[in-house]
Amino acid sequence: MIVSSKNQKVKDIRRYLRCKGERAVLEGPHLVRESLESGSKLDLVLATPAFLATDEARDLLPRLPTTVTEIDERILDELCDADSPKGILGVIELPRGGLDQLEKLPDAGIYLYGYQIQDPGNLGALARTAEAFGVNALILSPGTVHPNHPRALRASAGSLLRLPVAVGAEPADLSPSALPGGIETLALVPRGGTPLVQFSAAPPLLLFLGSEGGGLPNSILRHADSRLTIPIAEPVESLNVTVAASIVLWHLQQQSAASLE
Numbered sequence: 001m002i003v004s005s006k007n008q009k010v011k012d013i014r015r016y017l018r019c020k021g022e023r024a025v026l027e028g029p030h031l032v033r034e035s036l037e038s039g040s041k042l043d044l045v046l047a048t049p050a051f052l053a054t055d056e057a058r059d060l061l062p063r064l065p066t067t068v069t070e071i072d073e074r075i076l077d078e079l080c081d082a083d084s085p086k087g088i089l090g091v092i093e094l095p096r097g098g099l100d101q102l103e104k105l106p107d108a109g110i111y112l113y114g115y116q117i118q119d120p121g122n123l124g125a126l127a128r129t130a131e132a133f134g135v136n137a138l139i140l141s142p143g144t145v146h147p148n149h150p151r152a153l154r155a156s157a158g159s160l161l162r163l164p165v166a167v168g169a170e171p172a173d174l175s176p177s178a179l180p181g182g183i184e185t186l187a188l189v190p191r192g193g194t195p196l197v198q199f200s201a202a203p204p205l206l207l208f209l210g211s212e213g214g215g216l217p218n219s220i221l222r223h224a225d226s227r228l229t230i231p232i233a234e235p236v237e238s239l240n241v242t243v244a245a246s247i248v249l250w251h252l253q254q255q256s257a258a259s260l261e
Helices: 008-017 029-038 055-063 073-079 120-132 150-156 241-260
Strands: 023-027 041-047 068-070 088-093 110-114 137-140 184-188 205-209 226-229
Touching (some): 008 023, 008 041, 008 088, 023 029, 023 150, 029 041, 029 055
Parallel strands (some): 110 137, 110 205, 184 205
16 A cells, blocks of 8 residues: 555656646546546556445446555545545546647537636536537647646546547647648637627638637637627626637537538
């Protein structure tokens, strides 16, 4: 059993938690289970004696591809980012590449581009929303929180294990060679764009979403084919990025369904 914070495995996990390298830390049984379903390579599992005595553990353990290392509850609490650790922690290989990894994705459908999203919870929720509405891939700009951040992984409820994600992509990198030909680019802005209910377009589409505070830069706004606005009542200035994305994606999904009737 691991009883010291100086244990080498504990030191390694601390490094992974800083999103260094190609490994990610999964906190809690839900994400560990989701990693098995997604086919991710789970190569280290730590669990407390209390968790190992539960029915949930007895159901999960036979499915694990590696031996579980017991860890003192206090040490696990110190490692976990979650306020209430659930007694188990897993480490998986989860490399994140650039736009080149999107080459085999469909020529139709919708892509999301997140510009300098800072809050890991927002990023995780955005990934969950994107997967729910069938988005092909999530593309992230430099300066965006890393998708392997433990809070992002938890908020995604497994979506960041399955959804294709490209990191470090500058807007200028979004060339025709990197994305489907004829793709229409949409910039979501809080004011002054085409009201969403009046907008109609067919995939392939690329939706630009701005940071929580600064929104989208002029370098993106100037080159977007369309600017979209979700009408909201004053004095509210803007919506949470995930809420806004959900509304737009739902609208586009309804349009697509209507066109097939």
